[in-house]
Amino acid sequence: MEAKDIMGISPIVPVIAIDDEKDALPLARALSAGGVNVMEITLRTPAGLKAVEIISKEMPSMNVGTGTVCNEEDIIASKKAGAKFAFSPGISQELIDAAKKHEITLIPGVATASEVMLAQNNGIFYCKLFPATIAGGVDILKAFSGPFSKMNFCPTGGVKLENLNEFLNLKNVMCAGGTWFVPKDAITNNDFDKITKLCIEALDSID
Numbered sequence: 001m002e003a004k005d006i007m008g009i010s011p012i013v014p015v016i017a018i019d020d021e022k023d024a025l026p027l028a029r030a031l032s033a034g035g036v037n038v039m040e041i042t043l044r045t046p047a048g049l050k051a052v053e054i055i056s057k058e059m060p061s062m063n064v065g066t067g068t069v070c071n072e073e074d075i076i077a078s079k080k081a082g083a084k085f086a087f088s089p090g091i092s093q094e095l096i097d098a099a100k101k102h103e104i105t106l107i108p109g110v111a112t113a114s115e116v117m118l119a120q121n122n123g124i125f126y127c128k129l130f131p132a133t134i135a136g137g138v139d140i141l142k143a144f145s146g147p148f149s150k151m152n153f154c155p156t157g158g159v160k161l162e163n164l165n166e167f168l169n170l171k172n173v174m175c176a177g178g179t180w181f182v183p184k185d186a187i188t189n190n191d192f193d194k195i196t197k198l199c200i201e202a203l204d205s206i207d
């Protein structure tokens, strides 16, 4: 799957930290019921990889990938678990080369002009902006649109219902990532209906 297609699946991309792999499928179903058919499951928790493996096997209609992918080892583990893509909070030549070598689509994170240039010079035109609001939010994205007119972003970090439209209304933003519609307490309390409702609320709020 190409980055362009992944970032085009849903205007909101859930960034998930899962503590127990038994929550993987109910969570995937709740997101799908809310109209969100993409998931970034971070490698921040030990259950993350197993959750990716379960969803990719049991629910092929869900586009599941990994997040917090930081090095070649994470790339190899993502591929092995069946991730369709790998998101990273950052970018490095090592990571780009590893993704190419192991044939997995990488959507790296950028926060500066130099990092955007590193992406572009490697033929990557779809990136996360991370941490979006701290890196400059809407203003940095507007500034990037001049020199980097081919770049498309998925701002993540600090995005919530209140500022979602400000980001999505920008021409160089395809989707926005975040945790606001997949709150950790809803996962641990098995309140999956709440997650479906939050997805619907977010999607309905889009201009």
Ligand SMILES: O=C(O)C(=O)C[C@H](O)[C@H](O)COP(=O)(O)O
Residues within 6 Å of the ligand: 015, 042, 067, 068, 069, 087, 088, 089, 109, 130, 156, 157, 158, 159, 177, 178, 179, 180
């Ligand atoms: O771990 C990664 O790969 C990340 O990119 C970090 C996430 O994007 C942020 O944790 C989102 O955080 P919120 O501000 O709560 O939406």
